Amino acid sequence: MSKFSFPKPDGVAAGNGxxxxxxxxxxxxAIAGQVALDAEGNFVGAGDPGAQARQVFANLDACLTAAGATFAxxxxxxxxxxxxxxxxxxRAARDEYVDTSNPPASTAVQVVALFKPEALIEIEAYAVV
Known part of the structure; x- marks a missing residue:
């Protein structure tokens, strides 16, 4: 039994993922926005959104672990x-970490730029332990 509830709001189209x-x-x-920096502060995957997404999710995983949490x-x-x-x-990187049958709520926003030109992706997370 999950500790979470995933109500389906009436009048709202089902979410895709x-x-x-x-x-x-x-x-x-609350996990601050993570970018594709490795443990030494070097960018991973310059110009490669897939490589950056994998590093970002690895960073999120490390942050969750530090808080006594998991992607669940x-x-x-x-x-x-x-x-x-x-x-x-x-989404491909995310799906390696989250339960796609009951995914978290999500928001995606295109921005003009992030804190450095090398950064293509930033992701923040909220969890309940």
Whole structure:
């Protein structure tokens, strides 16, 4: 039995790869936006959204672990991308970490730029432990 509920709101079209609503009780964990930096602060995957997405999810996983959480605890992901066409690569990386039968709520936003030109993707996460 999941500690979360995934209500299906009336009058809202089903999400494609995300849930509109996730509820649960527990300790709130907020993970700052992660970019494709390795442990030494070097960019991974210059110009490659798939490589960057894999590094970003590895960073999110490390942050969740530090908080005593896992991707099973994630209720919300926010994606910031410099080109919306990167979403398939992001979803492929995401699907290696999240339960796609009950995915977290998500938002994807295309932005003009991130904090450095090398950064194509930034993702933040919210979890309940």
């Amino acid at each position: 995300y849930s509109h609503v996730v509820t649960g009780a527990g300790q709130w964990v 605890d994630v209720v919300k992901l926010n994606f910031y991308v410099t080109d919306i066409s990167y979403l398939p690569a992001i």
